Amino acid sequence: MDRITNIRVEEKKYHDQCYDTYDLFEPGSWLHKPVTTVINLINQYKDQEYISILDLGAGVGRNSIPIAESIKPRNGKVVCVDLLESAIAKLMSYSQQFGVEELDPMFEVNLSTERMIELLKRQFAGWEIEQLIVKSLAFEINRNGQPVKLTSDCITFVAKKS
Numbered sequence: 001m002d003r004i005t006n007i008r009v010e011e012k013k014y015h016d017q018c019y020d021t022y023d024l025f026e027p028g029s030w031l032h033k034p035v036t037t038v039i040n041l042i043n044q045y046k047d048q049e050y051i052s053i054l055d056l057g058a059g060v061g062r063n064s065i066p067i068a069e070s071i072k073p074r075n076g077k078v079v080c081v082d083l084l085e086s087a088i089a090k091l092m093s094y095s096q097q098f099g100v101e102e103l104d105p106m107f108e109v110n111l112s113t114e115r116m117i118e119l120l121k122r123q124f125a126g127w128e129i130e131q132l133i134v135k136s137l138a139f140e141i142n143r144n145g146q147p148v149k150l151t152s153d154c155i156t157f158v159a160k161k162s
């Protein structure tokens with residue numbers, strides 16, 4: 001198996017197990033709360049109508065469900081994308097449980113940070129870019145008895161039509 005295929009297989013195993021073991025918003029798990037940036041953004045946009053949110057790598061909805069709850073009365077929309085069938089299945093079930101609707105495409109986003117930013121900027125040309133944050137994340141995990149460092153860029157992009 002090549003290196004990338006192996007990483008995908010192991011990442012799937014890790015997330016499948018995680019989503020199976022922990023409930024959404026379960027205290028003591030990493031699904032306990034939405035990320036701080038998301039909580040801040042929900043407050044910042046609490047009066048806006050017709051907001052669209054794109055959550056790439058949405059998982060089971062730790063961020064998108066609270067966002068959907070907040071924007072539902074104001075005609076907002078959250079589009080959730082995840083690679084894993086297990087994430088999408090749980091997301092659909094949680095979104096029913098929390099009384100919010102979601103769109104559920106299941107595919108892999110395979111773009112560099114630079115390319116993703118370029119596409120977002122092109123798509124939202126002429127809009128006011130309110131936030132563009134790139135946060136580098138790194139986690140140490142144990143995979144099959146070996147320590148593994150996972151690294152990723154987390155992009156927050158907020159654009160407003162002026």
Ligand SMILES: C[S@@+](CC[C@H](N)C(=O)[O-])C[C@H]1O[C@@H](n2cnc3c(N)ncnc32)[C@H](O)[C@@H]1O
Nearest residue numbers: 015057058059062082083084087107108109110
């Ligand atoms: C660490 S989890 C975070 C989930 C969610 N954003 C949260 O904060 O709870 C990362 C999620 O991104 C998904 N993912 C990772 N790489 C992906 C890719 N290239 N395309 C689509 N989804 C991906 C994984 O399946 C996993 O559900």
